[in-house]
Amino acid sequence: MSFEKTPGWLDWYAGPSRPAFELPAGAVDAHCHVFGPGAAFPYAPERKYTPCDASKEQLFALRDHLGFTRNVVVQATCHGADNRAMVDALRASGGRARGVATVRPEVTDAELRELHEAGVRGVRFNFVKRLVDAAPPQDLLDVAERIAPLGWHAVVYFEAADLAELRDFLLSIPVPVVVDHMGRPDVTRDPDGPGFRAFLDLMRARDDIWCKVTCPERLSVDGPPALDGERHAYRDVVPFARRVVEEFPDRVLWGTDWPHPNLTDHMPDDGLLVDFVPHIAPTAELQHKLLVANPARLYWPDAD
Numbered sequence: 001m002s003f004e005k006t007p008g009w010l011d012w013y014a015g016p017s018r019p020a021f022e023l024p025a026g027a028v029d030a031h032c033h034v035f036g037p038g039a040a041f042p043y044a045p046e047r048k049y050t051p052c053d054a055s056k057e058q059l060f061a062l063r064d065h066l067g068f069t070r071n072v073v074v075q076a077t078c079h080g081a082d083n084r085a086m087v088d089a090l091r092a093s094g095g096r097a098r099g100v101a102t103v104r105p106e107v108t109d110a111e112l113r114e115l116h117e118a119g120v121r122g123v124r125f126n127f128v129k130r131l132v133d134a135a136p137p138q139d140l141l142d143v144a145e146r147i148a149p150l151g152w153h154a155v156v157y158f159e160a161a162d163l164a165e166l167r168d169f170l171l172s173i174p175v176p177v178v179v180d181h182m183g184r185p186d187v188t189r190d191p192d193g194p195g196f197r198a199f200l201d202l203m204r205a206r207d208d209i210w211c212k213v214t215c216p217e218r219l220s221v222d223g224p225p226a227l228d229g230e231r232h233a234y235r236d237v238v239p240f241a242r243r244v245v246e247e248f249p250d251r252v253l254w255g256t257d258w259p260h261p262n263l264t265d266h267m268p269d270d271g272l273l274v275d276f277v278p279h280i281a282p283t284a285e286l287q288h289k290l291l292v293a294n295p296a297r298l299y300w301p302d303a304d
């Protein structure tokens, strides 16, 4: 099957630079995706965008180029609940990738076990309206009950404006919760103001809520973008991410978000994106927790 990508959609950046920041040994890119290729793994009929292809081989090449050891491949919404492309990447990784799946309430226990055996350790609940038609909360809670015995967690993606409405639901999820992209704060606001305080309060409400301090390229309003050798990209996002890293050093994760779905303004150089890390995690200890120890605890708890 051949697909035509959504107009205005930018392809991922080929030939990224090597980061100036040297990643610690064992670093995990804890948020990235594969797209298709569409000819082998067709995009879902219910998708809200059609991406360019971004294969597992290209993901693994980026991992090696940037200096990561492992990946967490998160099911992208363009594949709906068809996890085959993501699972194919996990199986090809030789144990160097774990996954987060999207499942429907009717998923069988045998299917969940098969996903587990492939390396899946979580499910994704998405509330971003431009990406999905959100499932009824009770369906999601039923799924969460089903995955609890497997030791999985729920990855949730929502907009800051929807947090007040979602808060009680999020707090009722009976497994650990990982919030994508800091709950998408409005970085033109004060990081000490009510909007981001509501997010930090959510993190404080349970000690098993984690946060991905990811996607500065999506959240930034005044850049400058991680392009053309820029060493201080996305400065407006730094106070938000750093706040989370410093208050919750043992519950933060970082990832590239490659291949950066739905960017229409600019496409970051992933090498320069890695150089964002020391701005938000300024000490070697914080960097090690963020990039190595935390993702290892969540995704490879049995590894030595």
Ligand SMILES: O=C(O)c1cc(C(=O)O)oc(=O)c1
Binding pocket: 075, 076, 077, 078, 131, 180, 218, 257, 261, 262
């Ligand atoms: O903000 C986005 O557009 C976005 C989309 C997806 C997805 O389509 O799965 O995943 C992300 O992490 C971010």
